Amino acid sequence: MVGQKRPLKPKHVWAIRVRLEIANSHRDLALFNLAIDSKLRGCDLVRMKVVDVMASGQIKERASVLQSKTKKPVRFEIMEGTRASLERWLEEPLMIGSESLWPGRFHERLHISTRQYARIVRDWVTSIGLDATAYGTHSMRRTKVTQIYKKTGNLRAVQLLLGHKKMDSTVQYLGVELEDALAIAEAIEI
Numbered sequence: 001m002v003g004q005k006r007p008l009k010p011k012h013v014w015a016i017r018v019r020l021e022i023a024n025s026h027r028d029l030a031l032f033n034l035a036i037d038s039k040l041r042g043c044d045l046v047r048m049k050v051v052d053v054m055a056s057g058q059i060k061e062r063a064s065v066l067q068s069k070t071k072k073p074v075r076f077e078i079m080e081g082t083r084a085s086l087e088r089w090l091e092e093p094l095m096i097g098s099e100s101l102w103p104g105r106f107h108e109r110l111h112i113s114t115r116q117y118a119r120i121v122r123d124w125v126t127s128i129g130l131d132a133t134a135y136g137t138h139s140m141r142r143t144k145v146t147q148i149y150k151k152t153g154n155l156r157a158v159q160l161l162l163g164h165k166k167m168d169s170t171v172q173y174l175g176v177e178l179e180d181a182l183a184i185a186e187a188i189e190i
Contacts (some may be wrong), residue, residue, distance in 0.1 A: 004175070006134050007142035008036075008125075015128040017081075028120060030089035031102060033082035039161055040076075040139035042114045043068055048101040050090065059083040059090075067163055075164040090112035142173070149174055 013036060022030040034053070035045055044067055053063050061083070066076045080088070086121075088096065094103060100111040112120075119135050125135040144156045159170040 005136040005139045005142070007139055007146040008135065010147065012128060012130065013143065016124045019127050020124075026085070026089045026092055028124070029104070030082070030085040031117075031120065032124060033085045034078070034101075034141075035137075037079050037142050038063070038065070038076045039141050039144055040065060040074070040143060041067070041069065042117050045140075046102055046111050046114055046117050048111075049099050050095075050101050051099075053078060053086055053101065054090070059086050070163055070165070072163055074161075076161070092148045106184075108126075146174060 005108065012095050014030060017029065020032060031045075033088060034048075038045060040048075044065055047068070048065065052065055053060055060078060061095070062075060062077050064073045102112045102117075104110060104112050104116075116136070121135070121137050121140065123134045125139075126132050140163075145161055148157065148161070149158050155170055155174075157165055162170060162173065164170045
């Protein structure tokens with residue numbers, strides 16, 4: 001499939017969460033939840049450190065990460081469910097002494113790779129019956145901002161949350177022009 005990967009719908013998010021909770025997959029649940037909340041690109045998400053989300057033994061309510069693409073910090077809220085899943089993940093024996101939030105299996109690799117993250121995302125979407133070619137790591141980045149835009153229509157908020165410099169980038173990213181034009185056309189009867 002060519003073009004942008006689709007964002008997940010709320011029903012997809014809940015279906016994946018339920019499957020991960022049933023499977024007691026603490027890492028994947030924490031990774032999934034933080035991917036949705038943070039709206040980070042995969043390369044920035046996999047490089048996160050424990051100190052990015054934890055201070056004084058507590059999971060932060062808000063975090064800030066320097067984006068590798070733009071070299072600008074982006075702030076995001078860590079929701080209650082995400083904080084709980086991160087706490088469970090950080091209690092795992094593998095996490096003792098780890099600086100990386102998503103440590104790799106091999107000592108020479110400090111964190112999981114973006115390729116490994118892509119495989120994990122593929123497994124999530126196929127586990128609920130979605131076509132893996134239509135979704136990818138960027139689907140995680142797009143999911144929450146798409147819902148924010150649908151519920152508020154606030155492009156500026158979405159621009160800030162994604163760390164975009166130009167509003168045009170945000171408009172193109174969300175596919176706003178076409179969606180809005182179709183909605184307007186459907187609402188007007190002649």
